[in-house]
Amino acid sequence: MKELTDEQLKILAQLEQKQAERDAIPESQKIPISNPDKYTFPIGIPDIVTLCPYCLGIIDEQELTCLACNRNIKNDAPIEMTVAEYNNARQVDCPFCKKSKLGLAKVCPSCGK
Numbered sequence: 001m002k003e004l005t006d007e008q009l010k011i012l013a014q015l016e017q018k019q020a021e022r023d024a025i026p027e028s029q030k031i032p033i034s035n036p037d038k039y040t041f042p043i044g045i046p047d048i049v050t051l052c053p054y055c056l057g058i059i060d061e062q063e064l065t066c067l068a069c070n071r072n073i074k075n076d077a078p079i080e081m082t083v084a085e086y087n088n089a090r091q092v093d094c095p096f097c098k099k100s101k102l103g104l105a106k107v108c109p110s111c112g113k
Contacts, residue, residue: 051079055109068109
């Protein structure tokens with residue numbers, strides 16, 4: 001079996017710590033998620049995500065254009081929220097394309113309307 005690199009071991013330790021923190025939350029305080037696949041993030045994503053001010057799609061702070069809605073975000077302040085806030089944010093269906101988007105989003109990241 002291939003040994004893990006130092007970086008992989010660090011990520012594994014962070015994941016184990018986060019899992020221990022989640023396991024310590026009493027059942028009465030946990031918020032049920034009806035569709036967990038909808039709220040998954042890649043391994044190694046930071047605890048704080050930066051979002052497009054229009055569609056609330058996840059962006060890199062250095063980007064000038066949102067890759068989801070194609071809007072110029074150079075002069076607009078991005079929104080930051082924790083992964084937990086993002087996961088628990090109210091979802092609605094876009095009236096144009098019927099795909100799911102965050103309820104607070106001004107435009108849909110799928111269709112840009």
